[in-house]
Amino acid sequence: xxxxxxxxxxxxxxxxxxxxxxxxxxxxxxxxxxxxxxxxxxxxxxxxxxxxxxxxxxxxxxxxxxxxxxxxxxxxxxxxxxxxxxxxxxxxxxxxxxxxxxxxxxxxxxxxxxxxxxxxxxxxxxxxxxxxxxxxxxxxxxxxxxxxxxxxxxxxxxxxxxxxxxxxxxxxxxxxxxxxxxxxxxxxxxxxxxxxxxxxxxxxxxxxxxxxxxxxxxxxxxxxxxxxxxxxxxxxxxxxxxxxxxxxxxxxxxxxxxxxxxxxxxxxxxxxxxxxxxxxxxxxxxxxxxxxxxxxxxxxxxxxxxxxxxxxxxxxxxxxxxxxxxxxxxxxxxxxxxxxxxxxxxxxxxxxxxxxxxxxxxxxx
Amino acid sequence: xxxxxxxxxxxxxxxxxxxxxxxxxxxxxxxxxxxxxx
Numbered sequence: 001x002x003x004x005x006x007x008x009x010x011x012x013x014x015x016x017x018x019x020x021x022x023x024x025x026x027x028x029x030x031x032x033x034x035x036x037x038x039x040x041x042x043x044x045x046x047x048x049x050x051x052x053x054x055x056x057x058x059x060x061x062x063x064x065x066x067x068x069x070x071x072x073x074x075x076x077x078x079x080x081x082x083x084x085x086x087x088x089x090x091x092x093x094x095x096x097x098x099x100x101x102x103x104x105x106x107x108x109x110x111x112x113x114x115x116x117x118x119x120x121x122x123x124x125x126x127x128x129x130x131x132x133x134x135x136x137x138x139x140x141x142x143x144x145x146x147x148x149x150x151x152x153x154x155x156x157x158x159x160x161x162x163x164x165x166x167x168x169x170x171x172x173x174x175x176x177x178x179x180x181x182x183x184x185x186x187x188x189x190x191x192x193x194x195x196x197x198x199x200x201x202x203x204x205x206x207x208x209x210x211x212x213x214x215x216x217x218x219x220x221x222x223x224x225x226x227x228x229x230x231x232x233x234x235x236x237x238x239x240x241x242x243x244x245x246x247x248x249x250x251x252x253x254x255x256x257x258x259x260x261x262x263x264x265x266x267x268x269x270x271x272x273x274x275x276x277x278x279x280x281x282x283x284x285x286x287x288x289x290x291x292x293x294x295x296x297x298x299x300x301x302x303x304x305x306x307x308x309x310x311x312x313x314x315x316x317x318x319x320x321x322x323x324x325x326x327x328x329x330x331x332x333x334x335x336x337x338x339x340x341x342x343x344x345x346x347x348x349x350x351x352x353x354x355x356x357x358x359x360x361x362x363x364x365x
Numbered sequence: 366x367x368x369x370x371x372x373x374x375x376x377x378x379x380x381x382x383x384x385x386x387x388x389x390x391x392x393x394x395x396x397x398x399x400x401x402x403x
Contacts, residue, residue, distance in 0.1 A: 096382035101389065285383035289390060298394060305393045305401040312401070 022086075029087015030316075033094075036074070036323060037315035040067030064227045064318050068191060071322020080323060091320020092159075095220050096282040098313030102238055103289030104298065104306040117359050118210055122243050125214045125352050129155035130251075132347055136340045145171040145264075146337060148255050149179035154344055156248045158183045158218030164248055164278050168256040170265040181329065182341030187221030188325050190349070195228045197353070207360035209233035213240025214356070215349040220321050223314065242283055249278035 017025070040063040051058040074080065080088060130151050137147025152165045159180050166176045194216065198208040208229050216222035219241050226237025253274055259265035268274050293303060392398045 093378055093382050096379055097386045097389075100383055100386035104390070281377065281379035281383050282386075285386055289386070292390075301400060302393050302396075305398075306390055308401040308403040309389055309393070311403050 026087040026090060029084040030090065031087070032080075032084045032323070033088060033091065033316045033319045036070050036319035037063070037067045039070055040064070040319070041315060062228055063315070064224050065191075067315065067318040068224065068322040071319050072188075072325055073322075075323050075325060076327050079326075088320055088323045091220065091317045091324065094313045094316040094320070095223065096280075098310045098317060099219075099223075099238060099242065100282050100285035100289055101306055101310035101313060102235070103286040104293045104303050104310070105235060106239065106286075106290045106293070108287075108290055108294045117363055118240065119243065121210065121352070121355055121359065122214060122240060124355065125348065126155045126244065126247065126251075128351060129344070129348050133340070133344045136344050140336050140340050142336060142340060143175060145169060145259070146175040146178055147340075148259070149175055150182065150337065150341055150344070152251060152255060153179050153183045154217050154341065154348065156217075156244055156251055158187065158221070161248050161252070165252045165255055168252050168265065168268075168274075168278075169259040178337040179341075182338045183217050184221075184325060185338065186341055186345045187216060187218045188321075190216045190345075191221055191225055191228065191321075194225045194349075198229050198233075201353075201357065203357070204360055205230050205232035206236050207356050209236025210240050211349075211353055211356045212237040213244070214352045215345070216241075217345070219245060220317055224318050224321060227314070227318075242286060245280045246283050248280060249275040252278050 043066045044061060044063040047058065048060060050056075133151035133154055134147060137144070137150065142150070148169055149162050149165055149171055153159070153162045155161075162176055162179045162183065165171070190212075194208075194212055198211070203211065209226050209232065212222055212225040212229070212233065213236065216225045216237075222237050222241040223234065227234035253268065253271060256265055256268050256274070260267040289306070292298065298306065389398075393401070
């Protein structure tokens with residue numbers, strides 16, 4: 001969460017903001033996230049009520065899409081004033097809190113039910129992404145560390161993975177910005193294309209959710225792409241994406257060791273500590289809540305309340321996805337990293353779609 | 366667009382998100398907060 005943590009004194013010296021001031025600085029942006037997210041929910045409900053009362057057949061467009069579109073419109077027309085930025089940047093925080101709370105909707109049995117085939121597909125997609133991105137990076141003559149960042153971002157979990165890998169392999173800020181921009185741009189495109197492809201192929205909720213979880217890189221966009229299809233697909237997308245996220249430490253460790261062996265990054269002294277520092281802790285929170293739900297720790301109304309809290313957290317997340325995507329800054333990043341990202345993502349999306357489609361048809365996921 | 370952040374000292378964002386989620390779950394479990402509607 002990027003916050004304006006420093007202020008400048010009249011002498012020009014930088015001093016850290018107090019905790020109270022940092023919290024106050026978040027309020028305008030949080031209110032904007034809530035307003036945009038709620039506007040999306042309001043539009044969905046209003047259209048639903050209107051079409052129902054007038055007996056009009058109209059496909060239900062989820063609040064997720066409205067919230068993202070409103071956010072995109074604001075950020076790419078009037079822009080986000082500085083005062084809102086710290087609060088808007090908290091959208092990843094709400095995503096992680098939302099995923100932990102979402103654990104209440106999964107019994108541990110459901111997670112195991114994701115099945116061996118799905119886990120195999122996740123492992124396959126990960127290996128494929130890493131390999132293909134390196135081949136493309138070499139073909140387009142990208143800098144090797146930029147290629148590593150793109151490969152990590154496309155194989156694991158987008159922005160978080162790139163941020164985790166950047167210090168581990170001593171990559172430049174500029175390379176990380178390129179890789180993040182490419183991953184975010186492609187994530188935004190996938191939000192609009194994945195549901196259309198899924199519906200045209202009549203994919204089941206589970207198959208579509210697995211595909212979105214495998215092929216969309218950033219966790220926020222993967223969650224949104226799943227939720228845009230159906231509630232059930234959204235659940236599977238989060239599960240598949242969370243499984244990928246859990247592997248972040250291993251992949252980043254592999255790259256850190258590789259670059260250290262070439263003398264271009266600091267050596268990793270304590271591997272266990274390194275793995276723990278990179279491990280996404282929200283995965284553990286998700287599993288803990290899921291375990292408690294499995295042990296009937298909550299009553300049914302309590303489970304409903306926790307699931308609804310998760311929805312409210314995601315509402316803030318989806319508003320943030322739109323508000324934080326600026327097409328202008330994405331365009332400034334140059335075409336080559338974007339081309340590598342785009343070709344790689346389209347290839348991975350097509351291969352995983354083929355695999356999921358085949359597995360659903362012949363092996364009944 | 367998200368920007369890479371400098372390595373932070375102390376707890377990561379994940380830990381705070383998990384802490385908030387667990388606190389909310391506890392409050393729901395103890396019926397301290399009313400039923401949450403969607």
